[in-house]
Amino acid sequence: MPTPNNQNPLPYYNAYGPWLRKKFDGQKVYKVIADAGFTCPNRDGTKGYGGCTYCNVDSFTPTLTRSLDTIPQQLLASMARARGRFGAEKFIVYFQPNTNTYAPVEQLQSLYDDALATCPDDTVGLAVGTRPDCLNPAKIALLESYTDHLDVDLELGMESIHEDTLRKINRGCSHAELVRLLDSLSDSPLHLCVHVILGFPWESRDQMLAYADEINRHSAIGFIKLHHLHIVKGSILGAQYQKNPFPVFDLDRYTDFLADFLPRLRPDIVVQRLFGVADKELLIAPDWNLPKAAVQNHLDRELTARSVIQGSQCHR
Numbered sequence: 001m002p003t004p005n006n007q008n009p010l011p012y013y014n015a016y017g018p019w020l021r022k023k024f025d026g027q028k029v030y031k032v033i034a035d036a037g038f039t040c041p042n043r044d045g046t047k048g049y050g051g052c053t054y055c056n057v058d059s060f061t062p063t064l065t066r067s068l069d070t071i072p073q074q075l076l077a078s079m080a081r082a083r084g085r086f087g088a089e090k091f092i093v094y095f096q097p098n099t100n101t102y103a104p105v106e107q108l109q110s111l112y113d114d115a116l117a118t119c120p121d122d123t124v125g126l127a128v129g130t131r132p133d134c135l136n137p138a139k140i141a142l143l144e145s146y147t148d149h150l151d152v153d154l155e156l157g158m159e160s161i162h163e164d165t166l167r168k169i170n171r172g173c174s175h176a177e178l179v180r181l182l183d184s185l186s187d188s189p190l191h192l193c194v195h196v197i198l199g200f201p202w203e204s205r206d207q208m209l210a211y212a213d214e215i216n217r218h219s220a221i222g223f224i225k226l227h228h229l230h231i232v233k234g235s236i237l238g239a240q241y242q243k244n245p246f247p248v249f250d251l252d253r254y255t256d257f258l259a260d261f262l263p264r265l266r267p268d269i270v271v272q273r274l275f276g277v278a279d280k281e282l283l284i285a286p287d288w289n290l291p292k293a294a295v296q297n298h299l300d301r302e303l304t305a306r307s308v309i310q311g312s313q314c315h316r
């Protein structure tokens with residue numbers, strides 16, 4: 001039976017926290033968010049208007065970053081907070097909100113350079129979230145150019161592996177486009193992370209479990225973020241849900257799902273996140289009514305008790 005990362009104190013899955021600690025010799029490394037005010041082609045009319053139906057960009061952007069002007073100001077405030085609250089020692093600058101490669105490459109370089117120059121001695125990584133259709137060879141080369149001294153994570157929105165779902169959620173980008181990009185990055189020094197959403201109401205359990213098999217197929221994928229579907233205010237799906245509510249994951253059903261999903265996932269894939277976290281003010285459903293740490297504790301306890309092991313039933 002494959003075994004996950006032996007350094008992991010929660011041995012049932014290959015968790016990001018222990019992976020980071022091992023990679024950076026035990027130092028406390030935190031991500032700090034840079035909001036460069038990007039939009040995305042699914043909002044400005046290039047691919048569509050209104051965005052993906054589940055999206056309200058404010059639901060994944062901390063208020064702290066939105067209230068400040070420049071990227072260095074945002075980063076300095078977030079770094080000070082992380083040092084004070086969590087004893088953070090090193091940082092990964094994370095361009096998170098919207099589509100962070102949706103600009104000419106010269107402009108991207110200037111933004112990334114400014115961010116990385118804010119606190120260079122304590123910055124160990126750059127993470128950039130984007131869509132597969134907003135990259136080109138010049139942008140990839142720019143990101144790769146930072147890998148000579150930093151870890152560079154390229155976080156790609158996969159969301160679903162099913163083209164029908166991607167059409168239904170108005171994604172404006174196909175799974176086939178993502179696959180072409182992954183194939184082109186098979187030898188890249190970038191760390192590739194895919195972001196997936198579990199719980200679209202029309203997807204069956206088997207269709208969701210098939211995400212693991214599809215992800216396993218792509219050796220370029222080294223990291224994953226799992227996100228259960230959130231229905232948030234200000235999104236198209238939110239309006240649909242309020243008119244005609246549909247089933248969403250409760251915590252017990254999501255735990256059951258992970259108990260089947262994690263064993264199918266390749267053991268070497270580092271799981272950056274097991275579940276989604278949304279701003280409580282914006283969240284419509286599902287409201288698990290628990291702090292993030294309590295949800296993590298619940299999953300750790302339940303999945304360990306069930307002897308779940310990431311990769312123990314991995315199909316390749």
Ligand code: SF4
Nearest residue numbers: 040042051052055098
């Ligand atoms: S999820 Fe990403 S790509 Fe979709 S509308 Fe929101 S910011 Fe744009």
